[in-house]
Amino acid sequence: MTVSTLALTQTLLNGVFVGCLFGVIALGLSLKWGHLGVADFSHLSLTLIGGYLTYTLVTELLWSPFLTLAVTVPVFFVVGVALQWFLHVIKAEAFTSLLITFALFIVAESVVSMIWSPDLLSLRPWLTDDLTQSMKVGSISVAPIDVVALVVAFLLVGSAAAMLRYTRWGRGVQAMRQDPGVAETFGVRLLPISLVVSGLVGASAAAAGMVVALKMPLSPGLPLNWIGIVVVASLLGGLGRPVGALVAAVALLMIQNAWSLWFPPQWSPAVTFGLLFLFLALSPVVQLVRDRLSSGAAREALV
Numbered sequence: 370m371t372v373s374t375l376a377l378t379q380t381l382l383n384g385v386f387v388g389c390l391f392g393v394i395a396l397g398l399s400l401k402w403g404h405l406g407v408a409d410f411s412h413l414s415l416t417l418i419g420g421y422l423t424y425t426l427v428t429e430l431l432w433s434p435f436l437t438l439a440v441t442v443p444v445f446f447v448v449g450v451a452l453q454w455f456l457h458v459i460k461a462e463a464f465t466s467l468l469i470t471f472a473l474f475i476v477a478e479s480v481v482s483m484i485w486s487p488d489l490l491s492l493r494p495w496l497t498d499d500l501t502q503s504m505k506v507g508s509i510s511v512a513p514i515d516v517v518a519l520v521v522a523f524l525l526v527g528s529a530a531a532m533l534r535y536t537r538w539g540r541g542v543q544a545m546r547q548d549p550g551v552a553e554t555f556g557v558r559l560l561p562i563s564l565v566v567s568g569l570v571g572a573s574a575a576a577a578g579m580v581v582a583l584k585m586p587l588s589p590g591l592p593l594n595w596i597g598i599v600v601v602a603s604l605l606g607g608l609g610r611p612v613g614a615l616v617a618a619v620a621l622l623m624i625q626n627a628w629s630l631w632f633p634p635q636w637s638p639a640v641t642f643g644l645l646f647l648f649l650a651l652s653p654v655v656q657l658v659r660d661r662l663s664s665g666a667a668r669e670a671l672v
Contacts, residue, residue, distance in 0.1 A: 375508055377630065384626035386515035388619030389522035390584060393577040394595060395602040395614040396526055397570040403609020404546045405563055406463050407456065411470040412574055413592035413599060414477030415445060419578020420587050421485050427495050427582075434492070434500075434579055441575035449571020450564045457560060474592065481589040489586040500583065514583045521580055522615055525573055529611040542566060546609060597638055598622070601645045 397412045419441050426437040456466050493501060500517075503510045533539035541562055544552035553559055581587070598621055605621075606613025621644070625637040 377627065379509055380626045380630055381623050382509060382511070383515075384623035385619050386512075386518050387584075387626075388622035389518045389615070390577070390580055391595065391598050391602060391622060392615030392618035393518075393522050393525055393573065393580065395599045395606070395618050396529060396611050397573045397577070398599055399603040399606060399608055399610065399614040400529065400573075401567060401570045402603060403607070404542050404566055405453070407453075407466045407470065407567075408463075409452075409466075409470045409570070410596070411452070411473035411477065412570060413595055414474050414481075415448065415571060415574040416577045416581060416595075417481060417587070417589070417592050418477065419445060419575045420582040420591075421481060421490070421578075422575075423579045423582040424490055424492050424587060425485075427492060434496070434583055438575060438579060441578065442572045445571040445575040446568040447571075449574075450568040452571075453564050453567030457563070478589045478592070485587075485589075487589055489588050491586040492582050496583070514580075517583060518580050521576055525576060526611045526615045529569075529573075533611070538562070538565070597641055601641050604645060605648055 394413065394416050397416075398409060401407050401409045401412065422441050423434055423437045426432045426440065427434055452470075456469070459465075461469060500513050503512045505511075533542060541552065541557045544557050545559055545562055549559055581591070585591075598618065602614050602618035602621055606615070606617035621641055624640060624644070628634070628637050628640050
């Protein structure tokens with residue numbers, strides 16, 4: 370099958386925009402998994418609930434979708450703090466935390482179905498033309514909602530990366546990740562930092578949920594469709610690395626979209642997990658090469 374350059378360009382660009390949305394969702398999972406050691410799958414369900422709350426506030430109270438963040442962000446911050454506090458109180462190990470958050474992930478689908486119904490809900494009829502009508506940039510179509518996803522991704526990922534790298538709090542998070550015992554000895558307060566990280570992850574789910582409500586119809590089973598991309602992007606990008614999660618998510622969606630132009634789209638998830646398996650298989654080899662190069666450089670320096 371012949372694919373035109375325009376079709377390929379449009380498909381890759383769509384992959385960038387959808388990848389930005391998945392990058393925002395993966396940001397929360399990557400931060401909590403990488404820095405707190407909690408593979409919090411309930412983060413995906415929290416994102417979905419954020420989408421449904423956005424839908425409710427827009428359709429029932431006629432709020433702007435962006436104004437809903439004034440409610441959902443602080444509420445979800447508290448939810449994130451409460452979940453981490455609960456895991457601390459019960460002294461949950463990594464595997465126990467995984468089981469608890471995965472159970473919440475499963476239960477959330479039923480809860481959402483009971484509250485909002487299992488039917489598809491779309492926010493599109495309630496949005497203004499400024500958000501729904503596509504713009505032409507040359508021969509390429511760009512939807513304003515896609516631009517919103519791009520801006521939210523850059524703001525959240527950029528802020529998270531800057532905080533981790535340039536602030537005292539971020540250095541405390543990095544120290545806690547490397548060696549909690551040593552970090553605590555040097556005055557890093559582990560519990561408050563953990564609670565704040567979890568709260569910020571919850572707040573990011575609120576922002577991601579708003580973009581989800583704008584971009585796609587809502588259904589209780591959506592997180593099951595996200596979990597593969599989000600987990601793979603978090604692992605490929607490096608756990609705890611915001612920019613890595615975003616770049617990996619964008620790359621995966623671009624590859625999946627391009628794949629669907631030539632091959633059956635139902636096989637695109639196999640491409641995603643195939644890249645993960647390839648990454649895991651080659652990681653020991655890459656690390657071995659790095660170690661040998663480092664040892665060789667050290668010997669040359671001694672000579």
